[in-house]
Amino acid sequence: MATARWSFEPSHTGAEFRARHMMVTYVRGQFKNVRGFLEVDPEEPEKALVEATIDATQVYTGSPERDAHLRSADFFDVEHHPTWRFVGSRVHQVSASGFEVTGDLTIRGVTRPVVLEVSYLGQWDTPWWEGGQNLGPRRRAGFEAKARINRHDFGVSWNDALDRGGVVVSDTVDVAIDIEAVLESAGTAA
Numbered sequence: 001m002a003t004a005r006w007s008f009e010p011s012h013t014g015a016e017f018r019a020r021h022m023m024v025t026y027v028r029g030q031f032k033n034v035r036g037f038l039e040v041d042p043e044e045p046e047k048a049l050v051e052a053t054i055d056a057t058q059v060y061t062g063s064p065e066r067d068a069h070l071r072s073a074d075f076f077d078v079e080h081h082p083t084w085r086f087v088g089s090r091v092h093q094v095s096a097s098g099f100e101v102t103g104d105l106t107i108r109g110v111t112r113p114v115v116l117e118v119s120y121l122g123q124w125d126t127p128w129w130e131g132g133q134n135l136g137p138r139r140r141a142g143f144e145a146k147a148r149i150n151r152h153d154f155g156v157s158w159n160d161a162l163d164r165g166g167v168v169v170s171d172t173v174d175v176a177i178d179i180e181a182v183l184e185s186a187g188t189a190a
Contacts, residue, residue: 002043006050006141006181008036015054015177019078019151020170029070031060036086038143050088050101052177057082066177073158081108088116101145107154116145116177129180139183149177 010033018026036052057078059070071078088103097120105114128136151157151173183190 003041005184006038007184009180012180019173046091048091052086054084110154112153119144141177141181147178
């Protein structure tokens with residue numbers, strides 16, 4: 001059976017989160033340069049392996065003060081936990097292009113099981129530019145992954161009460177990852 005290894009292209013792969021703010025709207029943040037890989041046999045996608053790493057020190061919300069607060073011990077504690085990691089090893093195909101990938105997500109040194117809802121967006125042969133030369137074509141594939149997590153499960157528990165009831169930050173956080181992966185190798189599994 002042929003197992004292919006796909007590497008996430010950091011410049012075209014990113015993660016976003018959103019949490020309710022002040023009970024009325026959402027605040028979004030993002031991380032660029034997400035790194036990772038996928039090993040999959042197209043004939044047996046349920047045996048796929050996936051790993052992704054996010055550099056939490058690079059959080060961006062559009063507000064330098066908020067970004068600094070998110071990097072602090074109140075939230076991500078990047079001084080002690082600069083990266084987040086997802087390792088998925090259980091895949092369930094739910095439709096022709098839909099999958100549930102179960103794995104372990106580590107944030108702030110706390111690891112919990114998480115299910116990602118993954119959509120396969122297709123693949124295409126594209127140019128590959130290095131040093132001003134097109135070394136292509138290279139095969140690329142696209143994926144979108146989503147999950148809803150409770151931030152308290154990972155020790156991200158800072159909050160403040162509002163004068164008229166409610167809280168500053170919601171407990172639940174929606175996470176979305178856009179992945180562009182490049183085919184590195186296709187081999188034969190033992």
